[in-house]
Amino acid sequence: MKTRYQQGSTQSFRNQQPSALRVTALALTLGMLISTHANAQQPGWQPPLTQDGHPDLQGVWANNSSTPLERPEIFGNRAELTDEEFRDLLQQAEEVRASGGDALFGDGFLNAVITGEVRSYDPSTGNYDSSWMVDRNMENRTSLIIDPPNGRLPPMTEEGRARAQARASGRLSPTDTYLGRPLQERCITYGMPYIMAGYNSYYQIVQSNTSVAIIQEMIHDVRVIPIGDKPPLDERVKLWHGDSRGWYEGNTLVVETKNFSGQSLFRGAGENRTFIERYTRVADDVLEYQFTVEDPTTWETPWTAVINYTASEDPIFEYACHEGNYALMGILSGARAAERAGQVPDAPIDAE
Amino acid sequence: MSNYRVTRGLVRFTLCLSISTVSMSMSFAQQEMPQTADGKPDFSGLWQAMGSAHWNIEPSAAKAGPDWQWGALGAIPATLGVVHDGVLPYTPSALAQRQVNQADWLALDPLVKCYMPGIPRANMLPFPFQIVQGTDNVVMAYEFASAMRIVYMDQPDFAGPVPNWMGHSRGHWEGDTLVIRVTDFMPYTWFDHAGNHHSDQLEVIERYTPSGPNMILYEAEIRDPQTYTRPWKMSFPLYRRMEANAQLLEFKCVEFSEELIYGYLNKDAPADRVPPRGMPFTIQE
Numbered sequence: 320m321k322t323r324y325q326q327g328s329t330q331s332f333r334n335q336q337p338s339a340l341r342v343t344a345l346a347l348t349l350g351m352l353i354s355t356h357a358n359a360q361q362p363g364w365q366p367p368l369t370q371d372g373h374p375d376l377q378g379v380w381a382n383n384s385s386t387p388l389e390r391p392e393i394f395g396n397r398a399e400l401t402d403e404e405f406r407d408l409l410q411q412a413e414e415v416r417a418s419g420g421d422a423l424f425g426d427g428f429l430n431a432v433i434t435g436e437v438r439s440y441d442p443s444t445g446n447y448d449s450s451w452m453v454d455r456n457m458e459n460r461t462s463l464i465i466d467p468p469n470g471r472l473p474p475m476t477e478e479g480r481a482r483a484q485a486r487a488s489g490r491l492s493p494t495d496t497y498l499g500r501p502l503q504e505r506c507i508t509y510g511m512p513y514i515m516a517g518y519n520s521y522y523q524i525v526q527s528n529t530s531v532a533i534i535q536e537m538i539h540d541v542r543v544i545p546i547g548d549k550p551p552l553d554e555r556v557k558l559w560h561g562d563s564r565g566w567y568e569g570n571t572l573v574v575e576t577k578n579f580s581g582q583s584l585f586r587g588a589g590e591n592r593t594f595i596e597r598y599t600r601v602a603d604d605v606l607e608y609q610f611t612v613e614d615p616t617t618w619e620t621p622w623t624a625v626i627n628y629t630a631s632e633d634p635i636f637e638y639a640c641h642e643g644n645y646a647l648m649g650i651l652s653g654a655r656a657a658e659r660a661g662q663v664p665d666a667p668i669d670a671e
Numbered sequence: 672m673s674n675y676r677v678t679r680g681l682v683r684f685t686l687c688l689s690i691s692t693v694s695m696s697m698s699f700a701q702q703e704m705p706q707t708a709d710g711k712p713d714f715s716g717l718w719q720a721m722g723s724a725h726w727n728i729e730p731s732a733a734k735a736g737p738d739w740q741w742g743a744l745g746a747i748p749a750t751l752g753v754v755h756d757g758v759l760p761y762t763p764s765a766l767a768q769r770q771v772n773q774a775d776w777l778a779l780d781p782l783v784k785c786y787m788p789g790i791p792r793a794n795m796l797p798f799p800f801q802i803v804q805g806t807d808n809v810v811m812a813y814e815f816a817s818a819m820r821i822v823y824m825d826q827p828d829f830a831g832p833v834p835n836w837m838g839h840s841r842g843h844w845e846g847d848t849l850v851i852r853v854t855d856f857m858p859y860t861w862f863d864h865a866g867n868h869h870s871d872q873l874e875v876i877e878r879y880t881p882s883g884p885n886m887i888l889y890e891a892e893i894r895d896p897q898t899y900t901r902p903w904k905m906s907f908p909l910y911r912r913m914e915a916n917a918q919l920l921e922f923k924c925v926e927f928s929e930e931l932i933y934g935y936l937n938k939d940a941p942a943d944r945v946p947p948r949g950m951p952f953t954i955q956e
Contacts, residue, residue, distance in 0.1 A: 370708040370806060377805055495938040497929050507925050523821065525805040527715035528707070532803035532810040534819065539787075539837075541812040541819045543801045543919050550916065558921045635821060637835040641925045642786045642859075645952045651936035652954060658938070 380628035387426035390462030390470030479617035494654030506640035511560040604630035704881035723750035727865035772866025779949035785924035787836035789860025831855025885911035
């Protein structure tokens, strides 16, 4: 499917003049399909407290933001769409949704609207169709990254680039061994943080007086964050999800995480990163999730992003990934069968 | 405050008086399970069972392990068991299955493949688990396999939406005891390494009762009419991990079980790598 806007045509965003009639019809159509949330705290609204007097962040939260991590270059330094552009985006979104074509996860959504290329391709597992998609949280933002101000990842250091290159050249064949498959497919971890808005991108927060559990539906991972003065974990113990310590600052839960394993990658950063999260409830149904990644061995400056999680009525389900991983067995079995039939193997997978 | 708590408190009060009034306040501080703001026992913390019942929930003597190279380290210790009232009341066919499981346990035990352990087995393993006790939900995060469960305290009628390896847990308070009803299980989990098993009809009634500040008396009633001729119970203490630096770590054992499960499908697999048995699914080769 091709949408009306061609690649790079900021003019079409600016000059589009939707008729009042069309906007009204659009609003009626979209009302039940796509939720929109302002991220500003409502005046006079006070966040609820737990029985221990902490800000109450509990609930099931969805990361279904349609905003890409990095700002598409056509928006330059603009952090927000104009009202007109946003109306236009909503309509484009509805067309994408109604097309019944490929699923668009993560950054794919806004990019598809901008470029008109409504096709996704998952190099690892093949394609997902739109039945995998939930309704996306449409916001008028142009990137999740709020710092640097251009909404894009800071430049990589020389060391970071060299590391990425070494990693790429050392990549295993995707079908010779299970070790050549991405960590997600092996059901080991979806990473920390897991920020892609896709399917199962749900979190549940439960708070006690002395700890916070952040449940991630993907592979039933739970981060248990001690609140208070607990000394840091010995630096020799490295963890897939790092070692977290938390405290409250006003209405915000702040969590600092270190001790990442060298295999635990996030956008090219590994064991040297410090990851700082700030969870703030800004409305009954919106949890603002801000994170800052610092790793001077990977990027020239730290960077910060904000995702607005939205409240979900549904529970977290048990994602028994490893227990039902017939796909990994099938992939390897298929590769051995292909070899017996004299076929050429696939190229390595670029997946973090 | 329940009558039970009042009575217990009075007994302790009397005991303390008989020793000295100075130690009284200390004893109170040391002997009570911490409480939540709404007066419930606060089980939040890191807990672990001791002993060897995870090898066999029934009494058994020590025996050699499956791999001679592991020597004494790989041998299976003796256990007194944790099951009440004698021999497990299996139906004849379920007993026959247990014997099959036991004879071939290394190949068939789902834990060896890093599958989620189920309940009550997860509470019995030689790994800690952390309780994060909110008002409406209680989370139990297990170090083994990153297994977890959410106990719904506010939704007694919440029916299990899907079958679960860790079951579907709804809790309520009976005095100081946290009672959890766990249903909607997968049929694949076991109770121990000795092949004791259940069906998807399993229902577990768990009772967590505080006993001092650092111990929980844990009891699980097993109801599974497809596998057992009557309900039966097991119980064991859960101890608080007391080390000053105790914390939940990761035991993401998937990566430790992959060679066992997928190794035979690698391109250059050694000849001794064979397809795994006891899988919860099959693929067509």
